[in-house]
Amino acid sequence: MKTINTLLIANRGEIACRIIRTAKQLGIKTVAIYSTPDENALHCQLSDEAFCVGPAPSEKSYLNIERIIDIAVQNQCDAIHPGYGFLAENPQFAAGCEQAGVIFVGPSAKNIAQMAIKDEAKAIMQKAGVPTIPGGSVNDAQRIGFPLLVKPAKGGGGKGMHVVHNAQELKETIAAAKRESLSSFGDDTLFLEKYLSHPRHIEVQIFRDSFGNAVHLFERDCSLQRRHQKILEEAPAYQLPSEITAQLYQAALKAAHTIDYLGAGTVEFLVDQNQFYFMEMNTRLQVEHPVTEMITGIDLVAWQIRIAQGEALPLKQEDIIAKGHAVEVRIYAEDPSHHFLPMTGLIKKIITPPPTLPCRIDNGIQVNDQISIYYDPILAKVIAHGQTRHEALSTLQDALQHYHIVGVKTNLGFLRNILQSHYLHTQPINTQFLEEKLSELLPKDNELTHEALAVGCLTYLLQRQTQAISNSPWQQTNAWRNNLPWTETLHFLYQKQLYAVDTRHDPLNAARFHLRCEAVSLDQWFSGQNIEDKLHYLTAEKQSTAEVYYDDEHIEIFIEGKAFNFQQPNFMQHAPATLDNQQHIIAPMPGVITQLWVKTGDSVTAGTKLLALEAMKMEHTLNAPKSGKIKSIYHQHGEQVEEGTVLIDFEE
Numbered sequence: 001m002k003t004i005n006t007l008l009i010a011n012r013g014e015i016a017c018r019i020i021r022t023a024k025q026l027g028i029k030t031v032a033i034y035s036t037p038d039e040n041a042l043h044c045q046l047s048d049e050a051f052c053v054g055p056a057p058s059e060k061s062y063l064n065i066e067r068i069i070d071i072a073v074q075n076q077c078d079a080i081h082p083g084y085g086f087l088a089e090n091p092q093f094a095a096g097c098e099q100a101g102v103i104f105v106g107p108s109a110k111n112i113a114q115m116a117i118k119d120e121a122k123a124i125m126q127k128a129g130v131p132t133i134p135g136g137s138v139n140d141a142q143r144i145g146f147p148l149l150v151k152p153a154k155g156g157g158g159k160g161m162h163v164v165h166n167a168q169e170l171k172e173t174i175a176a177a178k179r180e181s182l183s184s185f186g187d188d189t190l191f192l193e194k195y196l197s198h199p200r201h202i203e204v205q206i207f208r209d210s211f212g213n214a215v216h217l218f219e220r221d222c223s224l225q226r227r228h229q230k231i232l233e234e235a236p237a238y239q240l241p242s243e244i245t246a247q248l249y250q251a252a253l254k255a256a257h258t259i260d261y262l263g264a265g266t267v268e269f270l271v272d273q274n275q276f277y278f279m280e281m282n283t284r285l286q287v288e289h290p291v292t293e294m295i296t297g298i299d300l301v302a303w304q305i306r307i308a309q310g311e312a313l314p315l316k317q318e319d320i321i322a323k324g325h326a327v328e329v330r331i332y333a334e335d336p337s338h339h340f341l342p343m344t345g346l347i348k349k350i351i352t353p354p355p356t357l358p359c360r361i362d363n364g365i366q367v368n369d370q371i372s373i374y375y376d377p378i379l380a381k382v383i384a385h386g387q388t389r390h391e392a393l394s395t396l397q398d399a400l401q402h403y404h405i406v407g408v409k410t411n412l413g414f415l416r417n418i419l420q421s422h423y424l425h426t427q428p429i430n431t432q433f434l435e436e437k438l439s440e441l442l443p444k445d446n447e448l449t450h451e452a453l454a455v456g457c458l459t460y461l462l463q464r465q466t467q468a469i470s471n472s473p474w475q476q477t478n479a480w481r482n483n484l485p486w487t488e489t490l491h492f493l494y495q496k497q498l499y500a501v502d503t504r505h506d507p508l509n510a511a512r513f514h515l516r517c518e519a520v521s522l523d524q525w526f527s528g529q530n531i532e533d534k535l536h537y538l539t540a541e542k543q544s545t546a547e548v549y550y551d552d553e554h555i556e557i558f559i560e561g562k563a564f565n566f567q568q569p570n571f572m573q574h575a576p577a578t579l580d581n582q583q584h585i586i587a588p589m590p591g592v593i594t595q596l597w598v599k600t601g602d603s604v605t606a607g608t609k610l611l612a613l614e615a616m617k618m619e620h621t622l623n624a625p626k627s628g629k630i631k632s633i634y635h636q637h638g639e640q641v642e643e644g645t646v647l648i649d650f651e652e
Contacts, residue, residue, distance in 0.1 A: 011083030
């Protein structure tokens with residue numbers, strides 16, 4: 001093998017940034033690729049060079065094998081790192097790199113092919129003596145028995161996976177899974193598995209070099225997931241018996257040796273009542289790999305590069321030691337209060353935890369990034385480490401209280417609720433935990449407090465001073481007024497309710513205000529300073545700090561992890577009226593219509609499926625909010641629609 005001096009990263013987002021940072025530490029030149037909407041993305045700015053790979057749709061850009069390899073060859077790249085997702089588990093891509101004389105930082109094309117088709121991978125593991133879940137093709141449903149899990153044969157990451165409880169659901173579920181699988185993985189082959197209702201999802205990180213040496217880097221618990229999408233991961237697994245972990249390690253290493261594996265891999269198992277079953281092997285780096293790095297102190301990307309260069313494993317098994325506990329959460333652009341619909345928008349501000357907190361943030365976003373419909377909605381990951389599990393969870397909880405992304409809705413409130421849940425701290429979690437406790441954990445609109453309203457007013461008054469919104473001296477709180485107190489009334493809109501706040505300005509202290517609002521029993525004075533990311537304020541009772549964001553239209557403040565978004569007083573006169581009725585079905589996000597179940601003139605009942613909208617590689621079903629008759633359908637199958645577009649009208 002040759003030394004890697006120049007590395008092309010065939011990915012985007014936080015994983016591309018992660019690989020670039022490690023490569024730079026190793027003295028390796030980096031080349032990035034980007035689609036047209038990613039022209040100003042962070043991974044392009046971090047790399048030494050970046051080249052456009054194609055237009056927005058992933059099949060024309062990040063899945064364009066020929067174009068990616070051409071860029072690598074033209075720029076004399078020694079190797080390509082695929083990251084995860086996109087082409088990371090595509091055997092044709094690995095083979096194409098080999099044919100072009102470019103190192104593929106990952107296993108061989110043969111390894112990938114062996115594990116890429118999930119039902120064939122199970123057959124290999126069965127032959128090797130590794131326990132597997134009963135399963136078969138889409139024609140074997142009756143033999144396997146319900147409930148069933150429908151899975152893409154060439155997929156991963158939970159996309160296209162559906163639970164089916166009876167034969168009536170099967171046909172329609174298979175059709176939806178085929179569409180999602182084709183969109184995400186370019187292949188619509190499916191298979192079935194017996195559905196285990198309350199297992200734990202445990203995976204083992206392994207590495208194997210070209211000399212036949214293999215090691216495990218302990219286990220990760222990925223049981224906290226929703227619809228098969230992992231949300232929180234931790235290492236080591238909580239209260240998993242040591243005799244089970246020992247068997248898992250040996251089974252994972254046996255899997256690697258069985259196929260003569262090369263590089264980093266993750267062997268995933270379901271553990272049910274101390275019995276474990278092989279689920280799949282991911283022939284790539286995992287999204288959750290940082291928790292393993294935190295407990296072992298090993299840079300897994302650096303190990304990947306070393307093994308790809310033909311080097312032996314840097315450490316023997318007995319030299320790899322796990323220290324403490326690590327927990328990771330994934331931050332998505334999605335709205336948990338509206339069925340976790342993926343969200344788009346412009347990132348206006350990112351407020352990060354204080355540097356004193358022992359946490360790590362892996363992200364690929366920056367201010368002014370436009371979150372689009374084309375790619376996975378993951379924005380960032382926050383990882384915390386502690387000597388104990390309790391310490392790691394507490395640190396992560398503290399970090400999320402101070403982490404805010406303004407401009408696009410995220411699942412941060414949902415994550416905070418999960419970390420505050422006593423269930424998480426007191427018992428092992430299984431894969432059904434979120435489905436069963438979801439109603440308790442969903443974030444609710446934050447009830448406006450007197451403190452939040454006062455801080456919103458204070459933010460407005462202070463930023464008006466510093467930015468001099470009005471040129472009139474009468475609008476400036478530091479203007480000459482014969483040394484007398486003066487008053488004004490500010491109007492704020494919060495969750496469609498209007499609040500009027502009387503303010504009395506102190507002539508001797510321009511940053512001190514007396515505020516009164518009957519609606520929330522507010523009657524006290526506030527003063528504040530420092531209006532960039534944080535506002536330090538003083539009341540008659542205490543001193544405190546809030547994170548803040550403001551622009552010409554909105555003020556958003558964060559107090560103890562709770563967000564309060566106000567429309568600014570100077571924007572109120574332009575605020576559009578809102579009308580909430582159920583006569584229209586409106587697109588909740590930009591997307592492509594992939595299915596229409598109704599036609600004009602149909603009578604439907606509340607909850608009837610109307611249409612399916614695909615966004616960010618996931619299909620979302622829109623149901624009838626009430627019983628009625630379809631008056632008009634404005635868009636058809638295959639059409640791209642924007643957020644807010646009226647799709648269907650009901651008869652009045």
